Amino acid sequence: MIRIFLYQLKIILNNKTIIFWTLLFPVILGTLFYFAFGNLYSEESVLKTIDVAVVDETENAEPYQMFQAAAEELEYSDGTAILNITYTDSYEAEALLKDEAVTGVITVKNNGDITLLVKESGIYESVLSGIIAEYHKFNTMINEISVENPQALEKALSIFYEGVDVNVTDSHTEGNKDPYVTYFYNLIAMMCLFSSFSGLGIVVNCQRNQSDVGLRVNVSPVKTVFIELAGIAAAFLVQLVCVLLGLFYLITILGVNFGGEIINIIITSVLGTMLGVSIGYLIGHVGKGGLNTKIGILTGVELFCCFLSGLMVGNMKILVQKHCPIVNKINPSAVLEDAFYAQNIYGAGERFYGDLILIAVITVVLLIVGSIMAGRNKYASV
Numbered sequence: 001m002i003r004i005f006l007y008q009l010k011i012i013l014n015n016k017t018i019i020f021w022t023l024l025f026p027v028i029l030g031t032l033f034y035f036a037f038g039n040l041y042s043e044e045s046v047l048k049t050i051d052v053a054v055v056d057e058t059e060n061a062e063p064y065q066m067f068q069a070a071a072e073e074l075e076y077s078d079g080t081a082i083l084n085i086t087y088t089d090s091y092e093a094e095a096l097l098k099d100e101a102v103t104g105v106i107t108v109k110n111n112g113d114i115t116l117l118v119k120e121s122g123i124y125e126s127v128l129s130g131i132i133a134e135y136h137k138f139n140t141m142i143n144e145i146s147v148e149n150p151q152a153l154e155k156a157l158s159i160f161y162e163g164v165d166v167n168v169t170d171s172h173t174e175g176n177k178d179p180y181v182t183y184f185y186n187l188i189a190m191m192c193l194f195s196s197f198s199g200l201g202i203v204v205n206c207q208r209n210q211s212d213v214g215l216r217v218n219v220s221p222v223k224t225v226f227i228e229l230a231g232i233a234a235a236f237l238v239q240l241v242c243v244l245l246g247l248f249y250l251i252t253i254l255g256v257n258f259g260g261e262i263i264n265i266i267i268t269s270v271l272g273t274m275l276g277v278s279i280g281y282l283i284g285h286v287g288k289g290g291l292n293t294k295i296g297i298l299t300g301v302e303l304f305c306c307f308l309s310g311l312m313v314g315n316m317k318i319l320v321q322k323h324c325p326i327v328n329k330i331n332p333s334a335v336l337e338d339a340f341y342a343q344n345i346y347g348a349g350e351r352f353y354g355d356l357i358l359i360a361v362i363t364v365v366l367l368i369v370g371s372i373m374a375g376r377n378k379y380a381s382v
Contacts, residue, residue, distance in 0.1 A: 005231075011201075012231075015201060022191060022197065027246055030246070048124070049083065050104075051101065052085055052103055052106055053102045054071070055088065055093050057109050063110065067108050067114065086102065097119055098119075103119075104119075104128045106132070189332075190311060193272070193275070193305065194302070196278075196280030198238065199278060201235075201284075202235055203280070203284025203285060206228050228370075235277050247269060260344045268336065268355075268356065271363070275336070279302075279332065282366045283297065285370050309328075309337045335362070
């Protein structure tokens with residue numbers, strides 16, 4: 001088996017095309033990402049106080065006073081006020097927005113209903129939208145208490161007016177809050193999944209109807225499945241080195257901050273590489289098509305998976321989660337991206353380990369199914 005492993009290793013290392021697509025292409029793409037997104041985000045820019053106009057259209061003062069009390073208490077973790085509020089009427093507020101003197105206009109209506117008017121989309125507009133969404137949740141809770149347990153309403157309001165600290169942060173990691181880092185997560189996921197080309201090449205080289213090497217393999221006394229698995233081990237080793245070199249380039253040379261612990265990033269990359277190789281291993285046993293046909297199928301499938309996980313469009317994974325969340329659970333690229341994200345934001349916790357277990361399970365299933373298919377391949381003659 002060791003001789004077969006070394007033989008397969010030489011075959012993979014001599015395939016310059018695979019090395020290009022699994023190492024050089026992601027490195028080039030990562031460099032482009034760095035120059036495109038590297039300076040768009042900074043921690044200081046997020047801590048900027050946002051100018052906003054607030055308009056009162058309530059018939060009684062209580063909802064307006066409640067929102068006013070909440071808005072004036074909002075602070076970043078360093079104590080910087082989030083909002084710089086100008087209280088005015090709707091006409092003046094729209095004029096301020098038009099002149100770009102404020103980022104948005106918040107209108108408080110009856111029953112605590114709040115609307116937000118912005119001129120464009122951006123980081124600060126997203127912060128305002130998040131504030132409104134959180135306040136809506138609080139207002140809904142108050143309304144539910146007033147209907148289901150009116151006796152507790154006064155106590156709930158008193159707690160609110162006493163100034164409950166809504167800005168306490170439960171920090172799980174010293175992670176990177178840059179939203180653009182998700183592009184680099186998806187890039188590493190793509191590098192891992194591109195390992196599938198090596199897995200596919202191993203299978204094709206062992207198929208009698210695909211190559212002269214396959215003819216020799218099929219007359220060998222060693223079972224084909226064992227030769228393929230030795231090749232898979234060789235492919236995993238080479239591709240893991242490529243992925244780790246890519247990580248080294250992104251982290252050390254470009255200075256990309258993936259957040260979290262480096263060991264978690266490496267563990268995820270190791271499992272992701274094995275997942276990629278196993279995908280190619282399975283696809284190689286599907287159908288009787290030639291190498292080019294299977295490469296085309298594999299490329300299309302993996303690029304589509306990367307697209308759904310957000311490599312081309314940053315918020316695509318969010319849209320998929322909203323409309324069809326099961327896709328994010330079975331999409332290898334999305335699971336890998338989520339593992340990187342989880343270790344960054346939440347640390348090595350339940351979500352992170354859940355993703356790793358899911359990656360491992362998918363990998364084992366693919367290898368088992370591929371091995372069964374390899375054992376069933378029969379030829380009329382050799």
